[in-house]
Amino acid sequence: MVQVDGVQIQQLEATAPLSSPALIGVCLGAALLLLSVAAVACFCYRRRGSPPHKLIYRRPPERSVGLRRPTAVRSPGSQGHYLKKSPSPTGKPATPGSGSDGGGEPGERAHTPSLHTPSPSDETTTRSIKSFTENELSEPPPKKDEPETTKLGQLNFRVRYNSEKAALLVTIVQCVGLPARGAAGTGSDPYVKLQLLPERQHKVKTRVLRNTQDPVYEEDFTFYGIQFNKLESTTLHFVVLSFDRYSRDDVIGEVLCPMSSVELAEQDTTCELSRPIAPRSIKMKSQGRGELLVSLCHQPAASRLTVVVLKARNLPKMDITGLSDPYVKIYLLCNGQRITKKKTHVKKRTLNPVFNESFVFELPPGSDSLAGVRLEFLLLDWDRVTKNEVIGRLELGTPPPEGKRLPSAAHHWSEIASSPRRQIAEWHKLTE
Structure with missing residues (x-):
């Protein structure tokens, strides 16, 4: 207590200064908080700015052909991802030991994501584009003295080029007059695989249709990154197969369609094409x-x-x-x-x-x-x-x-x- 001019004044004790360890702890906490906020902001920005990677295909209703949405297939030359491997058309799991029999080199096996396979009756289910993982059977030798090119049926498809999107649109319409490949010789379970040659990077396939020799698919496939001046060197390679649940899929035949033989224009003109299915054993x-x-x-x-x-x-x-x-x-x-x-x-x-x-x-x-x-x-x-x-x-x-x-x-x-x-x-x- 201090008395000044008759007034008593109480002196306040000085507060002790903040210690060095406490100051360091406060600084570290503030730094960690700033780093956390920056990391969260960067992650949110990258998630918002990155394009979607899942390529989906929606099969439209059969009657509303004009409302079909094309399937996106990214070009391997672009920044997008390649198509992924997937199970067989009906979702059959791989047999044990198939990895060792595939013949691939060590370290080069592609990752196989797990994809949900919809039922054939679901008309509006979104399905991922599948790549080729079917067990193809070596084609049987053709019978002698028979015109097989006329007995394997016809493949009908449409081709259109979109100049604004630099995309080639291929519609697999139907197959007509396929041979019977079933156990009783009364039908087949056909599906069609399609790839672009010579790159062999774009590979897609249709769904499997059960017990029919005249399957109607009406499925669209869109191949992006195809320049119009490179169409002449591109070839459409169709392979028609019959699915077998218990053994390797049977190759019915193939169709090669060089784009140089198709008169396409850049103004979105559609070409209706029909080609005979030829046996693959001819090259052998x-x-x-x-x-x-x-x-x-x-x-x-x-x-x-x-x-x-x-x-x-x-x-x-x-x-x-x-x-x-x-x-x-x-x-x-x-x-x-x-x-x-x-x-x-x-x-x-x-x-x-x-x-x-x-x-x-x-x-x-x-x-x-x-x-x-x-x-x-x-x-x-x-x-x-x-x-x-x-x-x-x-x-x-x-x-x-x-x-x-x-x-x-x-x-x-x-x-x-x-x-x-x-x-x-x-x-x-x-x-x-």
Whole structure:
């Protein structure tokens, strides 16, 4: 207390200054708060500014053809995403072990998102565009002396070019007169796949229609980023298949439509087209399936069989670009049962691949004389999206009771059986 001029004044004690640790804590808290606000603002801005990535396709009502909304398919040259893999047309799950049989290289398997497959009766359900993941069956050899091009039916479709959006619109209308592919020979479950060549990046397909030989689809597909001056070098590749729930899908035939043969204008004119469906095996007939050079060595003491896949030559042109991506699968069979499977690496963009890969097979006990032992070679064309297609086959060893061997295969097998511990190589023609 201090008395000034008779007035008592009480002195207030000075407040202690803020300590250094408390000041540092306040500063750190303010900094974290500012960083959090900035991160949230940046995330919201990017979410608002980014374009939608999901490409959807809405099947319009059958009668209101004029109100159909086209399906968006982004060009791989743009900044958008590529089409994603999806299950088969009816949502059949992949069989166990299919990943190892796909023939793809390690590290190159595409991610398969889980997509909901709608029922065929739902007319207004939005469906995602599916890419090719169907198990395509190697087409059966055509019957002799029959005009198959007239018995496989017709494919009707429409083509239109939108100059404002630089987009090509393709409408798959229907197929007429398809052959029966069902178990009873009374119908098919057809669907159509479409891709643009030679890029082979745009790949779409229709829905599956049950038990019919004259399916009507009326489905629109829009391909963006297609410049009008590049249309002449583009080819529409249609593949007509019959879906099979329990085995590989059966390839009915294909249609190739070069855009150079279609008179399109930039003023949104529509061209109605109809093309006969041709068998895919024609290219195999005209080109052959090529040859494979393999070397074998039997070691009876170690019960081993060494197989060297050296190279192949004169393979057929599996792609419209005139090249293939071949690789070889090898199966070891004993008494008709597959015991071991091995495969080579994929050789990209070549018709005369050189593999030079060696494989050692352990033979089961009692197989010193190679009795009942058989080797199966499958030469396949690898594809990143579609199912790998078989180019040709080769069988060496004891033939099945109903099977036959090529003369070169029989000679090669007798040579290695009579000359153990000796590496013997021979060329063999590939068969269907």
